[in-house]
Amino acid sequence: MIDLAQVSYGYGAGTLLNDMTLQVQPGSFHFLTGPSGAGKTTFLKLCYGELVPSQGAISLFDCDTRQMTRDEVAMMRRRVGVVHQDCQFLDHLSVAENIALPLTVSGRAINDPQELNELLAWVGLTHQADARPPELSGGERQRAALARAVVMSPDVILADEPTGNVDWEMSLRLLTLLVELNKLGKTVVIATHDMNLIRQAKAQVQARVLRLSGGQLHTAGADL
Ligand SMILES: Nc1ncnc2c1ncn2[C@@H]1O[C@H](COP(=O)(O)OP(=O)(O)OP(=O)(O)O)[C@@H](O)[C@H]1O
Numbered sequence: 001m002i003d004l005a006q007v008s009y010g011y012g013a014g015t016l017l018n019d020m021t022l023q024v025q026p027g028s029f030h031f032l033t034g035p036s037g038a039g040k041t042t043f044l045k046l047c048y049g050e051l052v053p054s055q056g057a058i059s060l061f062d063c064d065t066r067q068m069t070r071d072e073v074a075m076m077r078r079r080v081g082v083v084h085q086d087c088q089f090l091d092h093l094s095v096a097e098n099i100a101l102p103l104t105v106s107g108r109a110i111n112d113p114q115e116l117n118e119l120l121a122w123v124g125l126t127h128q129a130d131a132r133p134p135e136l137s138g139g140e141r142q143r144a145a146l147a148r149a150v151v152m153s154p155d156v157i158l159a160d161e162p163t164g165n166v167d168w169e170m171s172l173r174l175l176t177l178l179v180e181l182n183k184l185g186k187t188v189v190i191a192t193h194d195m196n197l198i199r200q201a202k203a204q205v206q207a208r209v210l211r212l213s214g215g216q217l218h219t220a221g222a223d224l
Pocket of ligand 1: 011012016034035036037038039040041042043
């Protein structure tokens with residue numbers, strides 16, 4: 001589903017990520033951890049084609065991200081739900097409209113308003129459905145971002161610190177949502193610093209833990 005073959009990447013002259021090889025299998029659940037600045041966000045950007053490798057190759061749904069046509073990029077964007085660390089919203093639209101936006105822009109109507117309501121309930125935002133994004137707390141914004149990432153029912157969910165701003169109870173709820181999506185066959189990759197979240201997830205799902213440090217990608221030990 002996502003194949004990295006000897007991938008390196010650097011923003012300037014230096015190399016941030018070095019010689020990474022990894023296969024993310026369909027239906028798998030991965031955590032990506034590592035110190036601040038190790039390159040987790042950069043890694044995710046490479047995975048969804050926002051950045052292309054300086055060396056090596058990444059294929060996403062069997063397409064080389066360096067050679068994707070515009071149609072392939074558009075198709076890929078529908079199949080990959082991304083939760084960005086700095087979630088951005090359109091402030092003149094309501095929270096519910098923002099969450100439904102990927103459907104609207106792809107020309108798909110909301111088939112069943114109940115589905116959107118269920119999603120809002122899942123992320124605990126029913127009471128904020130008609131609010132504007134600037135009225136949300138940091139944690140509520142993250143929950144809205146997660147809902148927006150999954151509204152298209154993507155095959156892959158890439159989440160960058162999706163629980164960074166929420167309390168433990170809400171972290172568990174969001175984790176449960178991601179685990180359930182994984183049980184439905186979705187591939188999930190979560191970048192996080194939260195080791196407790198990883199331990200909790202490992203009780204619920206077979207998750208592989210990857211660690212970025214010193215520019216290298218490692219498989220973390222079984223003690224996590
Ligand atoms: N657009 C950019 N241009 C230049 N350098 C960048 C850019 N984006 C990130 N970097 C640098 O690349 C390094 C890795 O950043 P990245 O955001 O990928 O790390 P991270 O592991 O996600 O960090 P954190 O856990 O703090 O979010 C950092 O030193 C950062 O300053």
